[in-house]
Amino acid sequence: MSIPLSIGIYDKTFVQRGTFGAPLGVTVNQKWMDAGTAQVIVSSDAPRLDAILDEDGKASKGARLWIKDSAGQHVMSGRVTRVSTQGPATRALTTLEITDDFQIFKDALGWVIPTAAISAQGTAGTNWTQTGPAETVLLAAIAANIRDRLDLPVTVPVSVGRGKTITAQLRMNSIYDAFFPVDDGLGLVNDGGFGVGVRQKVGGLEVYTWTPKTVPQTLSEESGVISDWSYDIAAPTITRGVIGGAGDGTLRVWRERADTDLEEQIGWKMETWKDDSSVSDPTQLYNDLQGALDDGASKVGLSITFSQTENFKLGTQYTIGDVVKASLGGVSVTDRLTTATLTWTADGGYKAVPQIGDRTDDPDEANISLVARIARAIRRSNAGH
Secondary structure, eight states: OOOSEEEEEEOTTSOEEEEOSSOSEEEEEEETTSOOEEEEEEETTOTTGGGTBOTTSOBOTTOEEEEEETTSOEEEEEEEEEEEEESOGGGOEEEEEEEEGGGHHHHOBOOSSTTSOGGGGGGSSSOEEEEEEHHHHHHHHHIIIIIIISOOSEEOOOOOOOSOEEEEEESSOBHHHHHOOOTTSOOSSTTSSOEEEEEEETTEEEEEEEOOOEEEEEEOGGGTOEEEEEEEEEOOOOSEEEEEOSOSGGGOOEEEEEOHHHHHHHTOOOEEEEEOTTOOOHHHHHHHHHHHHHHTSOEEEEEEEEOOBTTBOBTTTBOTTOEEEEEETTEEEEEEEEEEEEEEETTTEEEEEEEEETOOOOHHHHHHHHHHHHHHHHHHHHHTO
């Protein structure tokens, strides 16, 4: 069975050093607006492992993998962040793990004055601040800190002005922390109507943006594109929030927001606290609190295995970030496709398992299971010779 993915091996200068033409298994865990991971399993005596490992068997600094689909389209790229081997020696397996290049947003800080030396960072008297469409502000922060200040080979596109109007402030927090997180209700770009990603290109990386779409058809077993599914429902964890804004002592701004309808429904009250000392605008404080309440609301998550047909393929008809409508097991959900796990093995073939909504399956557990399955298959094969 031919593998529907190609895996290129690159060094730290983005020069290709080979390919893994016959891996034993591949798992790719894509994430919406976050750094996913991928694991490639090969025999420990596989050709081209020397491009990853040094003479002592340690991971070479800066080695990279670039995974593409059968049409040559980008799936994931990133530095090799972990190498693990499982014996015995006669049938040892090596697993190479990469972290999606989206990681650069977590690895780069937003300086107060990106164009100045570190000794001048305290002279501004305030944070780096910019107001505008979310895409424009985000790309300006990326260009100033990652491309220009750190002088990394990263191409940043010209903004087309997507997203709501935001005011972003940077003061040595990471680009990711300033713009992306949603678990604290303070993310600036996740609900901005556009997606942001990073992918490898010739000689470096490129940041790209896109507008997610709503998949027009309602997915169901009857639609013929779903092979199996599961869902879970989590109860709410927050019903009201308190936030502290700018100011000290008696001058500090305080606000509270409660979902009284929810409290009446469940007969209980659950509070959370937010510290937002850089914000004095009451409207923004209320919006931040609403984000926290939304995050603590009841959640429904669907995990769906899609049949990979010519008319319904991940990366073609749908992709991470798209909004999908599904009706399964008496539950109807319209939500964003937040993760997708792609797996391939010689005995199991290729599967795409998207996850809709807030349910999150552990990719490490999936990969442990995959390694065990491959090991069992090799043992069966060896036993037959």
